[in-house]
Amino acid sequence: VGQDAMLDQIATSGVAVRATGSARVEVRLLEIAGDSIFTASHTPTGRCRGTLLICPPILGESLVTYRREVNLADMLAERGIAVQRFHYRGTGHSGGSEAGITFHAMVDDALAALGALEDRVGAGSVGFLGTRWGALVAAECARRIGGSSLVLWDPVVDPNEFVEEAIRARVMRRMKKGQGRRTPMSEELAQLEQRGWLDILGYRLCNGLTRSAEGHSLTQLLTGWEGALLTVIFGARGGRRAAGLNHVKRIEGALPSGDLVTLPEELPVWFSGRSTQGSAELLGTTSRWILGALSGESDR
Amino acid sequence: VIANSVSLRESPLFIDAGQEMLFGMLTQPTEVGNGIGVILLTGGDDIPSTNRNRVSVRLARRLASVGYHVLRLDYRGVGESTGGDNGYSLDNLAVEDLDAAIRCLEQRGISELVLAGSCFGARTCLARASTTLGLRALILISSPVVSTNPLHASNMPLGLFVQRMRRRKPLRGLLRFDKPAVRAESKRILYIAAGLFWSEVRSWIRPLKAPAWTNVEFVDSVAALPGRQVPLLLIYGDSEPDYGEFMHVMGDQIDRLDENEQQWIKLSVLPGEVHAFAEVDLQRAVEDEVVSFLFELHDRSLAARG
Numbered sequence: 001v002g003q004d005a006m007l008d009q010i011a012t013s014g015v016a017v018r019a020t021g022s023a024r025v026e027v028r029l030l031e032i033a034g035d036s037i038f039t040a041s042h043t044p045t046g047r048c049r050g051t052l053l054i055c056p057p058i059l060g061e062s063l064v065t066y067r068r069e070v071n072l073a074d075m076l077a078e079r080g081i082a083v084q085r086f087h088y089r090g091t092g093h094s095g096g097s098e099a100g101i102t103f104h105a106m107v108d109d110a111l112a113a114l115g116a117l118e119d120r121v122g123a124g125s126v127g128f129l130g131t132r133w134g135a136l137v138a139a140e141c142a143r144r145i146g147g148s149s150l151v152l153w154d155p156v157v158d159p160n161e162f163v164e165e166a167i168r169a170r171v172m173r174r175m176k177k178g179q180g181r182r183t184p185m186s187e188e189l190a191q192l193e194q195r196g197w198l199d200i201l202g203y204r205l206c207n208g209l210t211r212s213a214e215g216h217s218l219t220q221l222l223t224g225w226e227g228a229l230l231t232v233i234f235g236a237r238g239g240r241r242a243a244g245l246n247h248v249k250r251i252e253g254a255l256p257s258g259d260l261v262t263l264p265e266e267l268p269v270w271f272s273g274r275s276t277q278g279s280a281e282l283l284g285t286t287s288r289w290i291l292g293a294l295s296g297e298s299d300r
Numbered sequence: 301v302i303a304n305s306v307s308l309r310e311s312p313l314f315i316d317a318g319q320e321m322l323f324g325m326l327t328q329p330t331e332v333g334n335g336i337g338v339i340l341l342t343g344g345d346d347i348p349s350t351n352r353n354r355v356s357v358r359l360a361r362r363l364a365s366v367g368y369h370v371l372r373l374d375y376r377g378v379g380e381s382t383g384g385d386n387g388y389s390l391d392n393l394a395v396e397d398l399d400a401a402i403r404c405l406e407q408r409g410i411s412e413l414v415l416a417g418s419c420f421g422a423r424t425c426l427a428r429a430s431t432t433l434g435l436r437a438l439i440l441i442s443s444p445v446v447s448t449n450p451l452h453a454s455n456m457p458l459g460l461f462v463q464r465m466r467r468r469k470p471l472r473g474l475l476r477f478d479k480p481a482v483r484a485e486s487k488r489i490l491y492i493a494a495g496l497f498w499s500e501v502r503s504w505i506r507p508l509k510a511p512a513w514t515n516v517e518f519v520d521s522v523a524a525l526p527g528r529q530v531p532l533l534l535i536y537g538d539s540e541p542d543y544g545e546f547m548h549v550m551g552d553q554i555d556r557l558d559e560n561e562q563q564w565i566k567l568s569v570l571p572g573e574v575h576a577f578a579e580v581d582l583q584r585a586v587e588d589e590v591v592s593f594l595f596e597l598h599d600r601s602l603a604a605r606g
Contacts, residue, residue: 011308011310012311013311016311027380038312063346067378091354202577277377
């Protein structure tokens with residue numbers, strides 16, 4: 001860890017730019033509190049009709065959704081919405097280490113990334129999109145910034161449930177590999193506390209994050225919030241079988257009223273397959289809704 | 301605010317690769333480096349250049365801290381690069397992307413190179429080993445040795461193929477009526493299995509002389525490296541099929557190398573399965589192996605320069 005800390009003192013330089021038709025993408029590393037935050041700004045070359053911040057998921061799920069987020073950002077930028085994507089400190093290309101990740105630091109990173117985008121394109125109507133754990137971060141950002149809109153892709157409703165889901169995935173992998181018995185949840189949680197982290201399929205889930213997220217369920221974060229909301233449920237999680245119906249019911253019960261869409265596309269989590277580009281249905285549905293929410297116009 | 305102890309600099313860049321723009325992150329020492337570039341390539345499951353749990357990010361920063369200029373690259377259609385589904389496979393390696401990365405470093409005055417990749421990335425690096433003039437070392441992590449041509453695969457020894465089948469679970473896949481692609485793949489594997497069974501029976505009567513299921517370029521390229529005096533680091537996990545297949549094909553060849561030739565090849569076998577980087581401790585072990593291998597190269601390089 002000491003070695004990581006030393007290596008996290010990294011200077012950053014330059015900006016990488018690519019053009020995409022009527023938009024451009026600028027990748028740069030922002031400086032915040034001595035660390036760097038990786039950002040990719042997708043901006044329209046013409047009039048900007050609103051801004052969107054994309055809050056990615058964590059652990060292995062960030063790989064699965066990566067291209068969906070890139071493609072959505074490209075699509076929106078070409079239709080006049082400026083989009084900022086970023087990596088939390090301690091993840092991806094950003095500086096910092098996993099041990100320093102907390103829920104509050106993730107929100108700080110998100111707002112810093114949004115601020116950097118607004119410095120370039122100006123402040124206008126703002127939206128947030130969060131996937132899985134990123135939904136919690138997006139919800140907290142939306143709560144802080146009045147009048148914003150919110151899109152949630154397969155949201156984590158309760159951080160404690162996410163941790164338990166992650167631990168189940170860890171135990172299943174170990175059993176599948178024949179590397180041990182089925183340990184009770186309490187034992188795994190105790191190990192998380194004692195050791196400070198658990199290996200979740202090749203990612204460190206640190207107790208700094210899990211502790212800091214306590215009390216930040218979607219319900220708690222969005223109580224009293226009145227912005228426009230779109231929730232997208234993927235594949236079997238929104239299917240017609242009992243588990244899917246229950247999941248949808250639970251999401252509806254946890255969130256304020258808004259639009260809810262179920263799509264056949266799977267968003268594999270934990271034991272993921274390869275990352276895909278995202279279906280036209282997902283990208284089309286989401287971008288049309290965002291255009292409507294941020295600019296009051298529908299996409300033609 | 302950057303601390304005074306800063307020794308590294310990271311710069312994002314887009315690299316022109318024909319019709320696509322590839323994204324790369326260049327990590328360099330802030331002082332003059334050792335002049336050697338390292339290109340890090342990930343596996344083929346559309347994994348961005350960070351690699352799983354930032355394996356490539358940590359490696360890049362550790363290597364740059366001793367003087368290397370490290371470029372980690374998103375293949376086309378992956379991460380921040382442009383492009384759609386790239387259709388990469390072991391028969392369709394990302395050599396154009398690697399060429400673009402090599403050109404990018406050369407344009408920055410870095411022509412001495414270390415190529416490092418895992419799985420699909422390893423095979424891509426190996427495919428350019430013979431044509432990269434300034435190649436200083438090659439690092440192959442969990443590199444497959446198989447040919448993906450089913451006709452070749454059908455000559456694989458039954459034991460090795462069974463190991464592969466256990467991973468793919470073709471019988472279960474055959475029942476996935478909701479997933480035509482999974483069913484088709486399962487049928488293909490079972491078809492090959494039937495062929496293998498017949499081959500096995502046939503081999504009892506007349507043993508096969510050469511392992512036709514291997515990738516010829518892999519075998520030839522690895523065998524040629526000691527002659528070119530290019531250091532090679534091979535890393536495998538002891539429980540992954542790739543390791544068993546590698547030893548089946550290359551074990552004897554490596555043993556036959558003389559002492560002088562063997563000094564150019566280091567085979568590092570770690571406990572468990574390295575292939576998907578699915579365990580934090582194994583990730584660290586791989587990183588340590590790569591770093592210590594390249595630290596040694598760095599020291600040799602300094603000594604050679606007096």
